Amino acid sequence: MKTRDTVIEVKDLVKKFGHFVANDHLTFHVYKGEILGFLGANGAGKTTAIKILIGLSKPTSGKVKVAGIDVNKNPEKVKRRIGYMSQRFSLYDDMTVKENFRFYGGVYGLSRKQIRERMRFYLKKLEMESYEDMLLRNIPLGWKQKLAFSVANIHSPDIIFLDEPTGGVDPITRRQFWEMIYEVSDSGTTVFVTTHYMDEAEYCERVCIMSEGKIEAMDTPEALKEEYNAKNMNEVFIKIARNVE
Amino acid sequence: MRTILYILQKEFIQIFRDKTILPVIFIMPIFQLLVLAYTATFEIKNIRFIVVDHDHSSESGKLSDKFSGSAFFTRIGQTDSYNQAIQAIKKNEADQILVIEPDFEKNLMKENHAQVQVVTNAINGSAASLMNAYAISIINNFNKEILIKKFPLHFKEMPIKLNSSFWYNPELNYITYMVPGILVLLVTIIGMFLSAMNVVKEKELGTIEQLNVTPIRKFEFIAGKLIPFWVIAMIDLLFGLLIARLWFGIIVVGNPFLLLFVAGVYLVLVLGLGLFVSTLTNTMQQSMFISWFFMVVFILMSGLFTPIESMPVWAQKLNMINPLAYFIKINRMIMLKGSGFIDIQRDFLILSLYAAGMVIFSTLRYRKTA
Secondary structure, eight states: OTTOOEEEEEEEEEEEETTEEEEEEEEEEEETTOEEEEEEOTTSSHHHHHHHHTTSSOOSEEEEEETTEETTTOHHHHHHHEEEEOSSOOSOTTSBHHHHHHHHHHHTTOOHHHHHHHHHHHHHHTTOGGGTTSBGGGSOHHHHHHHHHHHHTTTOOSEEEEESTTTTOOHHHHHHHHHHHHHHHHTTOEEEEEESOHHHHHHSSEEEEEETTEEEEEEOHHHHHHHTTOSSHHHHHHHHHHHHO | OHHHHHHHHHHHHHHHHOTTHHHHHHTHHHHHHHHHHHHSOOOOOOEEEEEEESSOSHHHHHHHHHHHHSTTEEEEEEESOHHHHHHHHHTTSOSEEEEEOTTHHHHHHHTSOOOEEEEEOOSSHHHHHHHHHHHHHHHHHHHHHHHHHHOTTTOSSOSSOOOOOOSSSTTOOHHHHHHHHHHHHHHHHHHHHHHHHHHHHHHHHTHHHHHHTSOOOHHHHHHHHHHHHHHHHHHHHHHHHHHHHHTSOOOOOSOHHHHHHHHHHHHHHHHHHHHHHHHHOSSHHHHHHHHHHHHHHHHHHTTSSSOGGGSOHHHHHHGGGOHHHHHHHHHHIIIIIOOOHHHHHHHHHHHHHHHHHHHHHHHHHOOSOO
8 A cells, every 4th residue: 555656646735716715725645546535515625626636727826746747737738648527417418429439539539449449348338339329318317427437438547537426316326336436446547536425435445525625634434434433424524514613 | 630520520410410500500591681682772662752732733743743753753642731741741651742832833934933842751861861862853854854845945955964874783783782791791690600609508518628628729629619610601601692693693793712712711700709709708698699799780880781981980990890891892892893802902811810810819718727
């Protein structure tokens, strides 16, 4: 464990919107291949942080390195190495499954053959082979989320960022979704995931709990439960929230 | 470059799958061209006039017959009551009244001068001045005939004879004049709105965020958004030219390829403008309003409906940034006058620089941040 490489390094990250401090001196790192859960109430600053990590937003101050690259200086270079799936559904509703795969694969510079192979691979895994030519708008939300996850993975990124990927999804699909997360993690991809669901926090290797723009705790779920003398992550979360108030 | 092809493929798929927008793109402009070409006219035909003849003489009859005989006037009544005629104007049943005084003939013969009164409904000022001009010219003709008849020795013929000939549009056909302009207008509206809405639509749906985390480069993005609408607008223009030819019988006097070439550059400008609006706004509603604002100002000042030469000087200066004004002018020069490249080169150069500037501007404005 001690010799693990880090793929994300954040130091003193501050993001202000006017007087409002969305991210208050965040410092943390993420190991290669790890599943890091980013937890926090609404407005805790999770999405703000993730947007800075993927180069969609500029930090007010601080250093952010993703895949060894300074995001602030070279956001476009970082973008080749990462995948991202937002809380808003982001595939094209008026295009078919195949067309979405082809578009994103093409944009990431994959060859036609690679795109076809990757698409077949994911559709087979999702048991959605017969949906290839179906418009996304005709596919149920949970399935769409799994497709979006696959598309975000099409270029085999080093790190995949998932911003509340399971919002509004039924428990069975959520379960399947986490199986997919484990699979990409096993293949060496680092997973950075934000969530509201505390049961999902248990699936993460380490969790980082944010509150009011600050990191309140960051450790493995087991260590946190012990530290806060809690039965589960839900209790940990509530205790931390109370401490802050 | 391969990235651009993938973006193009995606855009075309989305355009052709949208069953609401597709007819708007291809059928509306044709429909509008057909309708607007006939309706956007300042020609006044069938002026409804009433004669109030207090004289009932043969001369007064002759004068009112002159009006009835004109292609512009339709006599809708004859009355002795001025009030009744005024009522007709008030009810908008008549446009003009010709009042002939009692003893009109007598005065004309004995005193050598007589009076008539013309009353015109001037709710529409420009129409009224036209109607007035028509009436005066008929009365002048009538005058002339009397002079020649009464003083055959002095007035065999009027000393100065006017022979007008109208170049480039000899029959003063309004449609010939309007169609090229309307064509430009339609292509502009299609191009500007499609491009202004497109990027904003991705913002509203949230798909832009996903695009912004990909390594797509800014110029690839702008090119991928610009080219599809350019192609569509060019197809619309070709359609329009075909209709102008087959339906209205308007032949492009100049080189049609020169026209298409200039149109191509012009459309880059219009689409660049649309994309620029798109980068400034966050919702389709905002984008719609801003585009509309520019469009209305551009259209009304473009010289399509009113001649630029009669606008105040500041307005003429303002037209230096009106892309429509340039292209309507160039388009009319090529289509009606047969101008060559040399004649339009100054305006064309300005259009080209403007287009390049707009595309660069919107590329710079486009931020890959959300």
